[in-house]
Amino acid sequence: MTTTVKTDAESGTGAERAPWTPDELTERLRAVSAARYHDRHPFNVRMHEGTLTRAELRRWIANRFHYQRHIPVKDALILAKFDDPALRRGWSRRIRDHDGERPGEGGIERWLRLGEAAGIPRAELWDTSRVLPGVRLAVDGYVNFCRLRPALDAVAASLTELSAPDLMRTRIAAFERHYPWIDTEGLTYFRGRVGQGGRDGQEALGLVRAWARTREEQERAVAALAFKCDVLWSLLDAVSGGAPAGSSCGAFGEAAGAGAGAGAGVGEGDGDA
Numbered sequence: 001m002t003t004t005v006k007t008d009a010e011s012g013t014g015a016e017r018a019p020w021t022p023d024e025l026t027e028r029l030r031a032v033s034a035a036r037y038h039d040r041h042p043f044n045v046r047m048h049e050g051t052l053t054r055a056e057l058r059r060w061i062a063n064r065f066h067y068q069r070h071i072p073v074k075d076a077l078i079l080a081k082f083d084d085p086a087l088r089r090g091w092s093r094r095i096r097d098h099d100g101e102r103p104g105e106g107g108i109e110r111w112l113r114l115g116e117a118a119g120i121p122r123a124e125l126w127d128t129s130r131v132l133p134g135v136r137l138a139v140d141g142y143v144n145f146c147r148l149r150p151a152l153d154a155v156a157a158s159l160t161e162l163s164a165p166d167l168m169r170t171r172i173a174a175f176e177r178h179y180p181w182i183d184t185e186g187l188t189y190f191r192g193r194v195g196q197g198g199r200d201g202q203e204a205l206g207l208v209r210a211w212a213r214t215r216e217e218q219e220r221a222v223a224a225l226a227f228k229c230d231v232l233w234s235l236l237d238a239v240s241g242g243a244p245a246g247s248s249c250g251a252f253g254e255a256a257g258a259g260a261g262a263g264a265g266v267g268e269g270d271g272d273a
């Protein structure tokens with residue numbers, strides 16, 4: 001394969017195509033997160049205010065599990081793009097964080113325990129019966145992005161994790177204050193992610209800063225992060241919308257077809273905040 005490299009003058013774009021410095025790139029990445037990260041999504045805002053019903057919170061836990069279980073899958077797809085043993089060693093730690101070193105450990109197990117603390121049997125999380133159509137599409141979109149795009153784009157998409165630790169702290173405080181019906185033991189997943197998310201985000205940022213040298217590569221990294229913000233946002237849009245009519249996939253003690261806010265629970269004190 002031959003690659004033709006055009007100078008700025010040849011491509012007719014002049015100085016505007018000059019690469020950003022690594023710090024300028026970082027600033028642009030942070031600006032994308034500041035504008036589009038899902039901490040500002042109305043569903044998260046309601047979660048933090050304490051106004052989600054039990055049914056809504058269960059719907060979120062069950063649907064977010066679909067995202068969680070696919071994180072190590074997308075990380076394995078990224079791993080397969082690396083030909084450097086040191087890179088693979090570093091990235092494979094993410095898979096172990098989620099899958100654990102042995103049965104009964106790891107992030108997926110901790111999310112299953114969160115589900116149990118909220119009254120959702122683990123079999124019901126595994127069998128995907130609660131997964132909403134929009135959540136399936138958002139998660140597929142992210143996995144396929146990491147499958148099909150170059151390593152730079154796939155790693156840049158994970159940079160939402162730079163914003164995740166603050167969100168985890170807010171979430172833990174909100175759960176303890178507003179949703180005491182969920183045993184605090186169930187929050188272990190979020191507690192662990194404060195440190196893991198920060199570390200993973202910094203590691204990915206170092207790689208993106210080192211790899212994205214041309215303006216085209218830098219713009220791809222920024223676009224990848226924007227795409228990932230859209231994945232997380234779309235997931236919450238779907239969770240907010242609730243179950244399609246006639247389906248039980250988003251419903252927890254609600255009539256099928258009821259949307260967000262219609263959390264009149266069936267015999268489980270659902271309306272309390």
Ligand SMILES: O=C(O)c1cc(C(=O)O)c2c(n1)C(=O)C(=O)c1cc(C(=O)O)[nH]c1-2
Nearest residue numbers: 071157158159160161162163164167193232
């Ligand atoms: O609960 C959240 O808001 C949240 C957000 C994100 C994120 O920002 O991508 C991740 C997680 N959680 C998470 O638990 C997680 O393991 C994770 C991995 C990744 C990733 O893209 O590699 N993001 C996130």
